[in-house]
Amino acid sequence: MDTQIELGQFQRWMSAAIMHLGTDNQAVKSDEVEKEIPWSDALKFIKPSKTLTQIERLGLYRSMYILRLVDVLKMDFPSIAYFLGDDYRDFVERYLQVYPSRSYNLNNLSYDVPNFIKTAPNIRRREFLYELASLELMLSHIFNLEETPVLTKEAIAKVSPEVWETAKIVPIKAFHLFDFNHNVNDYLEAVQNDEKPPKIKKKDTWVAVYRRNYKLWRLPLSRDAYNMLSDIVAGKSLSDAIVNAIEKSREPQEVLQKQVFKWFQEWVTEGFFQKIET
Amino acid sequence: MSKNRWNFPDLGFGIGLRTVHYPTILSDNPPIDWFEIISENYLDTKGRPIYILDQIAEKYPIVMHGVSMSIGSTDPLDIPYLKKLKELANHIRAVWVSDHLCWSGVAGTNIHDLLPMVYNQESLKYTISRVRQVSEILERPLILENPSAYIEFTNSDITEWDFLATLAKEADCGILLDVNNIYVSSFNHDFDPKEYVDAIPSDRIVQYHLAGHTNNGTHIIDTHSDYVIDPVWQLYERSCKRTEGRSTLVEWDDDIPEFEVVHAEVLKAKAYRKQPEVIEVAEVAEVAVVGV
Numbered sequence: 001m002d003t004q005i006e007l008g009q010f011q012r013w014m015s016a017a018i019m020h021l022g023t024d025n026q027a028v029k030s031d032e033v034e035k036e037i038p039w040s041d042a043l044k045f046i047k048p049s050k051t052l053t054q055i056e057r058l059g060l061y062r063s064m065y066i067l068r069l070v071d072v073l074k075m076d077f078p079s080i081a082y083f084l085g086d087d088y089r090d091f092v093e094r095y096l097q098v099y100p101s102r103s104y105n106l107n108n109l110s111y112d113v114p115n116f117i118k119t120a121p122n123i124r125r126r127e128f129l130y131e132l133a134s135l136e137l138m139l140s141h142i143f144n145l146e147e148t149p150v151l152t153k154e155a156i157a158k159v160s161p162e163v164w165e166t167a168k169i170v171p172i173k174a175f176h177l178f179d180f181n182h183n184v185n186d187y188l189e190a191v192q193n194d195e196k197p198p199k200i201k202k203k204d205t206w207v208a209v210y211r212r213n214y215k216l217w218r219l220p221l222s223r224d225a226y227n228m229l230s231d232i233v234a235g236k237s238l239s240d241a242i243v244n245a246i247e248k249s250r251e252p253q254e255v256l257q258k259q260v261f262k263w264f265q266e267w268v269t270e271g272f273f274q275k276i277e278t
Numbered sequence: 279m280s281k282n283r284w285n286f287p288d289l290g291f292g293i294g295l296r297t298v299h300y301p302t303i304l305s306d307n308p309p310i311d312w313f314e315i316i317s318e319n320y321l322d323t324k325g326r327p328i329y330i331l332d333q334i335a336e337k338y339p340i341v342m343h344g345v346s347m348s349i350g351s352t353d354p355l356d357i358p359y360l361k362k363l364k365e366l367a368n369h370i371r372a373v374w375v376s377d378h379l380c381w382s383g384v385a386g387t388n389i390h391d392l393l394p395m396v397y398n399q400e401s402l403k404y405t406i407s408r409v410r411q412v413s414e415i416l417e418r419p420l421i422l423e424n425p426s427a428y429i430e431f432t433n434s435d436i437t438e439w440d441f442l443a444t445l446a447k448e449a450d451c452g453i454l455l456d457v458n459n460i461y462v463s464s465f466n467h468d469f470d471p472k473e474y475v476d477a478i479p480s481d482r483i484v485q486y487h488l489a490g491h492t493n494n495g496t497h498i499i500d501t502h503s504d505y506v507i508d509p510v511w512q513l514y515e516r517s518c519k520r521t522e523g524r525s526t527l528v529e530w531d532d533d534i535p536e537f538e539v540v541h542a543e544v545l546k547a548k549a550y551r552k553q554p555e556v557i558e559v560a561e562v563a564e565v566a567v568v569g570v
């Protein structure tokens with residue numbers, strides 16, 4: 001018999017038996033697992049130990065599998081785990097049925113959590129949870145992005161006034177803007193601080209997610225600030241971004257002009273930008 | 279007494295690098311001999327993990343220890359993964375690269391566990407060819423660790439120690455001998471751990487692992503969550519009598535105490551390998567390998 005087929009069959013059986021939901025008994029007698037090797041045959045090639053039966057020995061691997069991945073996903077999605085409470089483990093089990101790990105890198109296991117929330121049946125507060133998962137996933141993503149040099153106030157001071165007409169400002173790589181329909185950032189903030197999260201509500205919110213000195217940060221934004229930053233991120237010149245923000249704003253022009261100056265200072269201090277392109 | 283086959287240096291007494299210890303390591307420059315990293319934690323990232331690792335690699339020798347090579351899997355080798363391993367090894371000047379004698383998944387899925395292999399002629403022949411391929415891609419000898427196991431199979435007709443010894447010889451790979459894993463498996467499978475230790479060809483042993491475990495009465499789980507127990511120290515001492523100056527490392531992965539506690543644990547090893555005796559090196563177990 002071909003080695004590949006024989007070893008492969010054994011491995012497919014064991015892998016399917018470990019990943020199957022339900023009790024140990026249900027797993028080994030399920031169609032998916034018995035399709036590889038019927039349990040009556042499997043019993044013949046697993047050795048019992050002095051103290052454990054065949055199924056108990058297999059069960060050790062099964063329980064470690066789910067516990068490990070429950071823990072791993074909780075590191076990336078602490079607020080999702082908090083929100084789901086006792087349902088969190090069931091959520092992970094269901095997720096792994098649709099999106100089992102297919103990578104050597106456990107970070108990749110998280111990628112489809114927002115998609116799963118969007119499409120899986122019986123998800124409570126689906127829209128809120130989708131936004132919360134997107135925010136948490138982005139934090140993990142930004143954590144691993146490359147560091148880019150940060151634009152300093154001194155460098156900005158050296159730019160001659162006429163250049164600002166057309167200058168574009170490039171954000172750092174580890175930067176992302178969110179436009180949410182729920183208070184997800186407040187919710188995450190509370191969970192991170194071990195506080196009781198606010199009541200979930202439908203509310204337009206805006207937040208910048210970024211990394212400075214290898215630490216993750218989130219800055220809540222006003223609608224006007226978000227609009228201006230979005231234009232900058234989209235590659236519009238700074239002056240166009242300011243004009244657009246003023247036009248879109250409900251604030252009087254003088255008020256917004258002052259605010260724009262303050263925002264820009266704050267964003268530079270926070271290290272949002274890497275360079276000016278003239 | 280034997281040197282290792284590749285003259286890998288004796289790095290002394292190290293511990294597994296874990297994120298909770300980063301602040302202590304970076305601020306105190308503790309006088310530890312070396313660190314071992316979990317390779318996968320530093321692949322595919324250009325953020326804090328690699329930023330910190332670069333600083334530590336400037337000051338200490340680093341060894342790479344992977345958990346996802348899946349050398350025993352019937353799936354094809356993950357070539358991009360192996361290339362990334364090689365890149366990282368070159369980048370941090372890793373002294374050597376190790377992984378486990380196990381499989382981690384099949385049919386494209388990954389269980390993220392060190393799953394037990396069937397030990398027979400077919401799997402031996404298959405694993406030998408895989409190890410050779412990996413060594414070629416990595417452009418260095420692969421070092422393989424004996425895993426802890428909780429299940430064994432009736433179609434295994436070779437002992438794990440004979441399998442490992444023959445694999446090391448035929449595929450020309452090194453051995454990372456985890457004496458705690460030997461103890462764990464000997465308890466779970468009811469064999470004599472001394473027989474295992476004595477059967478390993480000493481010139482292939484490049485490194486030792488020591489760790490604590492959790493004894494549940496009916497079985498032991500390799501949790502890396504406690505101090506090394508005396509019977510494991512004794513196995514280490516027994517093996518050290520056959521190996522001269524091999525790098526030794528304590529792994530602690532759960533309920534991780536302060537840096538000093540883990541460091542103190544590995545320094546205990548000094549006493550166990552202090553007075554080496556010259557004894558005969560066991561012959562590599564003769565297991566016929568067909569057609570390799």
Ligand SMILES: [Fe+2]
Binds near residue numbers: 423456487529
């Ligand atoms: Fe180990």
